[in-house]
Amino acid sequence: DADVTQTPRNRITKTGKRIMLECSQTKGHDRMYWYRQDPGLGLRLIYYSFDVKDINKGEISDGYSVSRQAQAKFSLSLESAIPNQTALYFCATQGDLGAQHFGDGTRLSIL
């Protein structure tokens, strides 16, 4: 089983809809991250969390929100989706030495 699991793997939705992407991990890491990936732009940080009570904005947090329901679960929400939020979204955990471990991503298309 994957250490970092993202659901759904693919989602197509319409502008204005509320979307939730979920991430769960079995690595026992406290630190979790959400990134988006766009062609030519690499990985950009949306939000991160150091533990259940700690949530922080990344460089591109506008239009997104997150919830850390438990050490193992970190979800990303788009309150009112817009087409320029079409992207590949990744969740990651971080161990004590700093290396991050990624899920397989959610491909999100907003029409």
Added chain:
Amino acid sequence: GQQLNQSPQSMFIQEGEDVSMNCTSSSIFNTWLWYKQDPGEGPVLLIALYKAGELTSNGRLTAQFGITRKDSFLNISASIPSDVGIYFCAGLNSGYALNFGKGTSLLVTP
């Protein structure tokens, strides 16, 4: 975050050739990481470097943490078709955030 300059942007090589790619920064890092991403999947950690000057291998892959702490390189020896993918470097200071390069796209022809 800090900008990492990763080069080359893409490479098109024949099976059996050696590959070299590098990453540079204007700032120093305490950790350098190299990832590979296959189509439709998330980045997978290949090599982690924690000390300036460190040279670490993982099979046919070798990476080095530059002595200035501002650069790192990744070499792949005797490339094979399954090496195809996008390779990312990432640097980490004290703290949390990884700074990623924009990736090197590698294509290998049989």
